[in-house]
Amino acid sequence: MSAVLSPSRVSGGRRLLRQEAIDGYLCILPWILGFVIFTAGPMLASVYLSLTEYDISFAPKFIGLKNFQKMLFDDPLYWKSLYNTAYYTFIFVPVHLVIALLAALALNLKLRAIGFFRTVFYVPSIVPTVASAFLWMWIFNPDYGLANNLLALLGLPPSKWLFDEDTAKFSLVIMSLWGLGSAMIIFLADLQNVPKSLYEAAAIDGTGPFHRFWYITVPMITPVIFFNLVVGIIGSFQIFTVAFVATQGGPNNATLFYVYYLYNQGWQFLHMGYASALAWGLFVIVLLFTLAQLALARRWVYYEGEVR
């Protein structure tokens, strides 16, 4: 006797599947509508606007690829902003990852009141960026700021910090490092998931702490390192608030970051078309970096249970 379903049972099954699919789409309909209206729609509009000259007072005037041409070949400030952003990103992200990991390692120890220390390290990351920017502006004040007081204690000459184009970007890196809590928490969670048996086995074999860290801990947390790296680079390329609050792109455009420049073009000069082109330029750059990281990840990211 063959186990073949009757035609009525087959069509009934398909009907059920179709109905479930419809139910599923209906459930996610609010999200779809929100995405279309508030994300995809504006993105499509900005694609069009990037090909126009538009300053919101008058109708957009189609100019083809002139905005992109200006961006790439005729706008020194574009390259300056890109350089500043890349400088910030490629210094901040690695340092941020290292310090967050070291903090997580320290906070993973079994110590009394460790919860208090975890809170202390995490709280700065939930302070609003604007508030922390103001706080750091005071710390970096060349006349009476704590930073120069600390340098004086160490016998070092004072710095102009945010007021010198040679140190302004680095000052913003330090400012941003204060909010390492988010990455630290993610590292901490993953450190606690590393199987203890691996450390026990390594200890039995006589490996020291550094070797255990380098050959067990790091490989086991590479997925989280990769995640923080990707998210960190995406976030760093979009740095805006600290420049807007603390330096307004100065001194001498030293902290003119890409998104801040985009904001100036869009909202101060009302070059909406050009700002749209800048936005798409940033999208392409970040996409390329993300794809590159995904491609390279296969070489160094190890997922537990993966077979190579």
Place this chain on the structure above:
Amino acid sequence: MTMTRRGLLTLFGQAGVASGAAMLLAACSSTPAAQPTTAPAAQPTSAPAAQPTTAPAAQPTTAPTAQATTAPAAQAAPTSATQATVIYSSPDTDPPLSLAEASVVKSFNDKNPKIQIKIQLFPGQDFYDKLRVLNAANQMPNLINMETKILPDYVFRKMVIDVGDMMKANGMSQDEFWPRQWQKHQFNGKTMGVPIEAEDVVIFYNKKLFDKAGVPYPPKQWDDPSWTWDKLVETATKLTQGSGATKVWGYNQSNWWVYDYPHIWSRGGTVTNADRTKSTITMPETVEAFQFRADLINKYKVHPTAADMTEGIQRLFSAGRVAMNLTWCEWAYYIIDVPDLDFDMAPAPKVKIAATRAPSDLIAVGQGTKDQESVGTALAYLTKREGIKQMVVNVGMVPARKDSLEDYLKPDNSKAQKLNWNLPLEGESKGYAKYQDVTVKWPEMDKLITAEHDVLLAGKETAESFAKNLDPKINELLASIPDEARGFVGD
């Protein structure tokens, strides 16, 4: 009754349809009918909104947004049978200006129960940008207190309307205003706003610091032959003393490049030609002026750097750390109540001629204003003698009206009565105040020069290089002005 999985999914699906429909309705519905919000009358910040400082007023947003920080204004409120609402927008968020404005509005509202003015403040430096966005949304305020230098841009964008008829209907005429102030607000035979004041730039000086250094006070009259820019440097050098956190600087002026105009004009230089079609920034006199300005910081070292100015000039002058400050005359009311601060006003020095800048303010009427009768009544009150008296006697603004002169010379504040108020007045009335190169491209030209100016003041380039870099860019901007947008006399 038990709920099956399919039943649950169906229920969620129906809920999803309902919420999706609600979102669509919300997204497609029009903005609420006229319910203008009353923004708080005074939002003091650390620096006056209209005064450029090296440390910008701290009103940041966490993300770039096109929305006004206060709720958007309704378009000109419809006249109801009982009361009309007039939205009045102003960038003056700091006392004393904000308090004086609030007082004027209150007195109008008390006298006119059928017409109520609601003040809408946009704090921060983005006031004009926010209004452009509101214009794009067809939600311009009815009345706008704005700077004359922005007027050409707003006229070009059709954001403000001709107020000639409103003025006539309320018994106002050209003859009430000083000719120079009147001319600034004319465009192709139309009156694009009612002038209210001029802000003549003078030098404030701390008498005690002068006494301590044994230096005679600056003169009280314009065009004093002994009061030259070189003499100012000599005076400032004697006043500059100390180091570190207690250093006293001899002289300060805003790092905003427009404050270099007194230097430029006094040497006979200009930034553009008379009809504003060509840049003249590379003129030797103009270059010399910009170089002198930078030398005040880097060569003569009598002027603080940007790093020294983190506390803001108001605090530094009040604390006796700056002996002379070149700024707008109304600044007197920002420091008038500082204890033990004995100061007065002196003219800007000269090289060939004495010259200063005197930017003006006006009240314009936003496009889309429907209830012109009520708005006209409010406009007339705010710009006639009775309306601006509060501003004149409490804030020290040099009135654009002839009949307000008497009020101007009798400030309410007893300390202010001792100040040299004739000085700003003469700056305006005797022609020492010149026209800034204001065109429809002023906002862009301002930002262009400002960015490069920071480099000059930091000593990273010479004035010659600065001028050479800017010259083609300014020419490009001026060439892009449509012919129909030319014709403003300047500010």
